[in-house]
Every structure is written in structure tokens, then in C-alpha cells.
Amino acid sequence: MTLTRPDRYPRLLKVTWARWQRQIVFLLGGVTVGASAVALALLADQVQAAFALLVGKWRYASLVVTPAGFVLAVFLTNRYFQNSQGSGIPQAIAARELDDQAARGRLVSIRIAIGKILLTLLGLLCGASAGREGPTVQVGASIMFAIGRLSPRRQPGLILAGAAAGVAAAFNTPLAGIVFAIEEMSRAFEVRTSGLVIASVIAAGLTSLALVGNYAYFGTSPTMLRTGAxxxxxxxxxxxxxxxxxxxxxxxxxxxxxxxxxxxxxxxxxxxxxxxxxxxxxxxxxxxxxxxxxxxxxxxxxxxxxxxxxxxxxxxxxxxxxxxxxxxxxxxxxxxxxxxxxxxxxxxxxxxxxxxxxxxxxxxxxxxxxxxxxxxxxxxxxxxxxxxxxxxxxxxxxxxxxxxxxxxxxxxxxxxxxxxxxxxxxxxxxxxxxxx
Incomplete structure (x- = not known):
């Protein structure tokens, strides 16, 4: 039976509100990714300063601390936080390509995100030559994956958005976050997920700006090539x-x-x-x-x-x-x-x-x-x-x-x-x- 006009409005309102609810949840995910990236950045600076202080007092301390730290990090990774090794970007890419929710959860999850943060900090604390930006990508993808359980059909797009937000917040480079999502994570431009990616990058970027202010990661450099040579x-x-x-x-x-x-x-x-x-x-x-x-x-x-x-x-x-x-x-x-x-x-x-x-x-x-x-x-x-x-x-x-x-x-x-x-x-x- 055809719906009458009075019946149509409540249904339209319900559908519209459901869509706005999803968008709000996704934006909150971007904010969470941004806050996590800032927290990881600040903590990373602290643990690197602590290691520098240690080797400043005894420069050969690294011969003991670094191997011991590597062993502890690998043990904890294999025992409690499997699939958190390395940068985390390959895990996020693989999670996007999988269809099974349980399989995705073994690569991106809140437990892995927590382990990723803690063990990345452990590596920097013991002198590893490593970065925090790749881990931020897996953390962002994990956060968005957890949120995405509220909208299963958009899981791949959410993982993509979380990864892009992670890059944007880690470096304060919103354009690079979007380009990274297109060129490296998906290797294609997906119209259906482009708005979600941009919204997540904006939310993560604004969160980073609010917490640490606007800055250029390596400072401002006006240099240029002057001659043909x-x-x-x-x-x-x-x-x-x-x-x-x-x-x-x-x-x-x-x-x-x-x-x-x-x-x-x-x-x-x-x-x-x-x-x-x-x-x-x-x-x-x-x-x-x-x-x-x-x-x-x-x-x-x-x-x-x-x-x-x-x-x-x-x-x-x-x-x-x-x-x-x-x-x-x-x-x-x-x-x-x-x-x-x-x-x-x-x-x-x-x-x-x-x-x-x-x-x-x-x-x-x-x-x-x-x-x-x-x-x-x-x-x-x-x-x-x-x-x-x-x-x-x-x-x-x-x-x-x-x-x-x-x-x-x-x-x-x-x-x-x-x-x-x-x-x-x-x-x-x-x-x-x-x-x-």
C-alpha cells in the first residue's frame, strides 16, 4: 500500500537521523585517532629523551639496553600482541582486502592498537631506529575498525579513513593523509569513501591542531634550486x-x-x-x-x-x-x-x-x-x-x-x-x- 504523506515524514526523519548518527560516530573516530596520534608523539619524545639521557651518562649502555629491549618487545609481540610487528601499514592494507570480520580483527583491533602504542614506545625507549607514524596508521585503522562494527557495510572504507587520519595527525599533513589513502592504501580513488576519508582527516587534523597547535614537522624551509647546475x-x-x-x-x-x-x-x-x-x-x-x-x-x-x-x-x-x-x-x-x-x-x-x-x-x-x-x-x-x-x-x-x-x-x-x-x-x- 502506498504511504500517505503523514506516514512518510516520520520514516524520512528516522532514516536521516540514522545517517547523521553514523557520520557523528565516524567524526568521533577521527577525533580519537587524532588524540591517539598526539599522545603517541608526545610519549615518543619523552622515551627518546630518556634513552638519550641514559647514553649521555654511559654511552655503552646501549650494548645492554638495546638488545634486551628488542628481545622483550619481540617476546611481548609474539605472546600477547600478534600481528603488531613492524610498521603496521601492511596489516591495515591486508585488513582492507579481507572480507571476513574475524580475520580483519586479527590484524586491526583495539587490543592490537594498545600493544602497538606500548611496544613502539618500548622500542624507542631502548634505542631502536624506528618511527611512530606507521604505527599510528595501524592504530587509526584499529580504532575505526572498532567503530565500524556499527556499520559493517562500510568496514573497508573505515579502515582506509583511519589510516589516512593516522598519517595526517602524525605529521600534521592533511593532504599527505588523503594522498596516502588513495595511492598506497587503496591504489584507487573510491567515490563512496572519499567523503569519509576527508571527514576523518579533518577531524584528526583539527584535534591535533587543538592539542599541539599548527606546526611544520621539519620546520619551515624556504630553500630552492637557484641555477641550472x-x-x-x-x-x-x-x-x-x-x-x-x-x-x-x-x-x-x-x-x-x-x-x-x-x-x-x-x-x-x-x-x-x-x-x-x-x-x-x-x-x-x-x-x-x-x-x-x-x-x-x-x-x-x-x-x-x-x-x-x-x-x-x-x-x-x-x-x-x-x-x-x-x-x-x-x-x-x-x-x-x-x-x-x-x-x-x-x-x-x-x-x-x-x-x-x-x-x-x-x-x-x-x-x-x-x-x-x-x-x-x-x-x-x-x-x-x-x-x-x-x-x-x-x-x-x-x-x-x-x-x-x-x-x-x-x-x-x-x-x-x-x-x-x-x-x-x-x-x-x-x-x-x-x-x-
Whole structure:
């Protein structure tokens, strides 16, 4: 029977209110992600300062603390917070591709988010060369997944929105959060979820602004390439940074999939001793670097860009080694900030080839090239570096360097690190489901 007009209004009101309820819940999710990102950032600064104070009093303390911390982090990860290892971005990507709710819950959940925060802080507390931004992505995806139980049909979109909000709030880079969601998380533009992603990014960004104010992650850098000769640094940084980033990704992916022979079997069976060995090697890198490669690398890169403080010639090489060891050890921790720091070291070294060129401009090219080589997401790379430095004069050279680096990286590692690692989590799901 056809509804009469008086019957139609209550139904319309009910449907409209239900839609607004969902939108409000999603916005609250964005606010929660933003607050979590700020809390993780502030706590990360505190634990890194505590470790710096320790090695400042006894610089060889890392030879004990770092291996012990790695072992504890891997033990807690495997025992209580499975699937929280690494950056967390591959888990978020895999969760989007799964259809089963229980399988998704094994990759993104509130329990994993709590473990991710605690164990990322533990890694930084013991001197790991790791970042907090990738973990923020998994935390954001986990928060949105929990909220998404109220709207099951929108689960993949919510995970995407949570990941984008995590990047935006972690770096104070809203555009990079949106681009990251499109280019890396979904690799497509989805009209149905675009509004949800943007709303979540806005909510997370405003929360971050309210709590810590507006800021550029690496400070403001007005530098630019001045002469035609300076532009030669673009292809050089692109090729060198891209190849180095591809090498890092190749090592991480190969180790994650399992090395062949006895060595691979030994690593798989003895994860704690392997973590201890990685931690000890990171400590050696730290001592050799003069205690500059621990943590995210943020302080040294910002000093180089804003204050012109030169980076040691060995900074990029030792940071590369320490980040590689921290990543393959199995501890939770991201690679965003450490990758930018490695790229800064590469750029600082390459700047010696271009006499008269602004060093900070070459550093930016190194940062974007290495980062694009690692993640193989060139648009995200140049957008995030541009936003983090508020430097729009370098947009074109950064774009060119990122594109060249992406092409160079694929010669070494044919597939982006996050999607390659995500396949590992997707492959393990049938075994996990069978076990349950």
C-alpha cells in the first residue's frame, strides 16, 4: 500500500537521523585517532629523551639496553600482541582486502592498537631506529575498525579513513593523509569513501591542531634550486636515493618471507636470539655514529634543515643499517621518519658534488628520493615532504626526484614494501582460520 504523506515524514526523519548518527560516530573516530596520534608523539619524545639521557651518562649502555629491549618487545609481540610487528601499514592494507570480520580483527583491533602504542614506545625507549607514524596508521585503522562494527557495510572504507587520519595527525599533513589513502592504501580513488576519508582527516587534523597547535614537522624551509647546475642534483638524488630505498625494501621483504637454507630456518626458530643480535648491531651503529642514529632521526634532520647544522658523513649509512636491523628484528615500529632521516643523510653527502648549491635543498631531494624508493609511492613522497617543510618552491624538483626514485627502486625491488608485506599477512590468514 502506498504511504500517505503523514506516514512518510516520520520514516524520512528516522532514516536521516540514522545517517547523521553514523557520520557523528565516524567524526568521533577521527577525533580519537587524532588524540591517539598526539599522545603517541608526545610519549615518543619523552622515551627518546630518556634513552638519550641514559647514553649521555654511559654511552655503552646501549650494548645492554638495546638488545634486551628488542628481545622483550619481540617476546611481548609474539605472546600477547600478534600481528603488531613492524610498521603496521601492511596489516591495515591486508585488513582492507579481507572480507571476513574475524580475520580483519586479527590484524586491526583495539587490543592490537594498545600493544602497538606500548611496544613502539618500548622500542624507542631502548634505542631502536624506528618511527611512530606507521604505527599510528595501524592504530587509526584499529580504532575505526572498532567503530565500524556499527556499520559493517562500510568496514573497508573505515579502515582506509583511519589510516589516512593516522598519517595526517602524525605529521600534521592533511593532504599527505588523503594522498596516502588513495595511492598506497587503496591504489584507487573510491567515490563512496572519499567523503569519509576527508571527514576523518579533518577531524584528526583539527584535534591535533587543538592539542599541539599548527606546526611544520621539519620546520619551515624556504630553500630552492637557484641555477641550472643545481638541477643536476635532481636526477642524481633520484637515482641514488631510489636504488638505496629499493635495497632497503628488498632486504626487509626477503627476510620477512624467510631466507633460504639453514640461516632462514635458524631465524624462524630462534626469533628472540635474532632480535638480540639485531639490537646489539643497532647499538654498535649508535656508538659508531656518536649516538645520532637512535630513534626517529627527527632532531638531527630538523637541525640540518632549519639551523644548517651539518650531518656527519656517516649518518645516512649508519641510519640505513640501524633502520634495516630494527625493521627485520620483528619489533613494532615504523619506517617513515627513519627513512626521511636516511634520505637526509644521503642528500647531505651528495651535496658535496654540487659546489655552490644550497645544501638544504639537496637534503630535501635526498629525503623525497629515498622515501619514494622505500614506499614506491612517489606522489605521497613529494606531498609529505612539501607539507612537512612548507616549501612550495621545491615542488617541481621534488616531484621529479620522487618519480625518478620510484623508477630506480623498481629495478631493485619490483613491488612496494607495504603491499609485498601485506601479501604475507593475507597468506597466513587461511592457516590462522584453520587453527581456530
Amino acid at each position: 643545481d638541477w643536476l642534483a635532481v636526477p642524481v638524488c633520484g637515482v641514488v636515493g631510489g636504488l638505496a630505498g629499493g635495497l632497503f625494501s628488498r632486504i626487509v621483504v626477503v627476510v620477512a618471507r624467510g631466507l633460504p637454507g639453514l640461516l632462514g630456518a635458524a631465524i624462524k626458530q630462534h626469533r628472540l636470539p635474532f632480535a638480540a643480535a639485531c639490537g646489539f648491531a643497532v647499538a654498535l651503529c649508535g656508538i659508531a655514529s656518536g649516538d645520532t642514529i637512535y630513534g626517529t632521526g627527527y632532531t638531527h634532520v630538523k637541525a640540518a634543515l632549519e639551523g644548517g647544522v651539518p650531518l656527519p658523513w656517516h649518518f645516512g649509512l649508519l641510519k640505513f643499517a640501524a633502520t634495516t636491523l630494527s625493521t627485520i628484528s620483528g619489533i613494532p615500529g615504523g619506517i617513515f621518519s627513519p627513512s626521511l632521516a636516511v634520505g637526509a643523510g644521503i642528500g647531505a653527502n651528495l651535496a658535496h658534488l654540487f659546489a655552490g648549491a644550497p645544501v638544504d635543498a639537496i637534503i630535501l631531494l635526498g629525503m623525497v628520493a629515498y622515501f619514494a624508493g622505500v614506499v614506491q609511492a612517489p606522489i605521497t613522497a613529494f606531498v609529505i615532504v612539501t607539507e612537512m617543510t612548507e616549501n612550495h618552491a621545491m615542488v617541481i624538483p621534488l616531484m621529479a626526484a620522487a618519480l625518478i626514485a620510484w623508477l630506480a627502486s623498481r629495478l631493485v625491488c619490483p613491488e612496494g614494501i607495504y603491499h609485498a608485506l601485506a601479501k604475507g599477512f593475507l597468506r597466513q590468514e587461511p592457516d590462522t582460520a584453520a587453527a581456530h
